[in-house]
Amino acid sequence: MSxxxxxxIAGSALTxxxxxxxxxxxxxxxxxxxxxxxxxxxxxxxxxxxxxxxxTDGGVGVRVAGVVDSAxxxxxxYDPKSPVANEQGYVEMPNVNVVEEMTNMISASRAYQTNxxxxxxxxxxxxxxxxxxx
Amino acid sequence: xxxxxxxxxxTLRTAAxxxxxxxxxxxxxxxxxxxPSYKARDIDFKSALDGAIxxxxxxxxxxxxxxxxxxxxxxxxxxxPHGAQVLYRTEFQASVDGNTVNMDVERSAFAENSxxxxxxxxxxxxxxRSLQTAIQGQ
Numbered sequence: 001m002s003x004x005x006x007x008x009i010a011g012s013a014l015t016x017x018x019x020x021x022x023x024x025x026x027x028x029x030x031x032x033x034x035x036x037x038x039x040x041x042x043x044x045x046x047x048x049x050x051x052x053x054x055x056t057d058g059g060v061g062v063r064v065a066g067v068v069d070s071a072x073x074x075x076x077x078y079d080p081k082s083p084v085a086n087e088q089g090y091v092e093m094p095n096v097n098v099v100e101e102m103t104n105m106i107s108a109s110r111a112y113q114t115n116x117x118x119x120x121x122x123x124x125x126x127x128x129x130x131x132x133x134x
Numbered sequence: 135x136x137x138x139x140x141x142x143x144x145t146l147r148t149a150a151x152x153x154x155x156x157x158x159x160x161x162x163x164x165x166x167x168x169x170p171s172y173k174a175r176d177i178d179f180k181s182a183l184d185g186a187i188x189x190x191x192x193x194x195x196x197x198x199x200x201x202x203x204x205x206x207x208x209x210x211x212x213x214x215p216h217g218a219q220v221l222y223r224t225e226f227q228a229s230v231d232g233n234t235v236n237m238d239v240e241r242s243a244f245a246e247n248s249x250x251x252x253x254x255x256x257x258x259x260x261x262x263r264s265l266q267t268a269i270q271g272q
Contacts, residue, residue, distance in 0.1 A: 002154040002215070006161040013165035020168075049169040057155070057213045058220050060162040062169050111167060114241070118161050121248050125157070128255050129150075133262040 003129070005059045006122035012054065012061030013115040019064045020047045020108040024101050031096040034084055042094040044070035044101075070095055139265065146258050148186045148216060152179060153251035155215050160244045163223075163235050170231035174223040174240065177214065179250075186216035 023045045033042040050065035072095040080089030156177055166172040214220055225234040 002151070002158040005158045009158065009161045009165050016165075017168075049166070051166050051169050051172050055158070057158075057215065058162070058175070059158045060166060060172075062165050107168070114164055114167075114237075118164055118244065121244070122157065122161070125154075125248060125251055125255070128252055132255060132259050133266075134259075 002057075002059075003122050003126050005055045007119060008054045009059050009061045010115040010118045010122070012052065012063060014112060014119075016047070016049055016062045016064050017108050017112040017115065019067075020049075021105065021112070023047050023067060024105045024108060027096045027101050028098065028105075030094060031098055031101075033094055034082070034091060041074050041092050042096070044072070044094065044096045046070055072097070143258065143261060145183075145187060146254055146261070149183055150251060150254040150258065151215050152177070152182050152186065152218060153247055153254055155218060156247050157244070157251060159220065160240055160247060163240045164237070164244065167233070167235045167237055167240070170233060172233050172235065174225075174235045175220050176223055176243070177218045177220055182214075182216065182218035185218070189217060 027044045030036070030042040036042040045067050046069075047067055048065045049062050051060045052063040053059070054061040074092040074095045076090040077093050078089055079085055079091045082091045085091050156179060159175055159177065163174045163176075223234060223236075223239070226236055226239075228234075
């Protein structure tokens, strides 16, 4: 029954979008973390989505293929008093683009919402199917 | 007698099956709205239903492997229910990452398909109701 597959497809999208929301939260929380675990400034993380077949007849879900560090250069801030400043007095800040993260967050939450609605539509239709001949 | 009932229900059942399958494809498109290089897919409901009805009448051969020869209608191999042909959607606005999902199109198609599936289910339900009335002789 194809309608049951809608649950696995939309469910995989919910998982993927919440992973994206997680990385956005991590990026925003660390937008000013000059020193991370490896001693270098925090690098913005981005998720990579990949299509994943969940049925044999063409239903395609989505999964997170990996989390990559952004290659953008970190912004340099002049602060000679900082203990991590270089010889010229500049401190390398994380390469988190706050505006980009905010749009990413809105996009992820809207996509999550849409997929949740898809699931509830499929549920209504399945209940309708169950009500046949009653 | 029973084959008549089956015949009567057959078209509606095929329609409901194809609608449910289309629902699955549209859910795949919406789930992959942010996946790079994903191509949106859909079926042409009318030709899929026509094909399913014609196939049932003429005892069409089942193609269970892509290496089987095509029948006289030359239909391509399809894993989909009732041999529906899954097609790629023509894109209106190309996206930089090669994704062809247009959310407005998909959402409206999903809503339309939900209503159509619901109406097919209602029709089936009504047919059962009439049968019950006939059986009870009221």
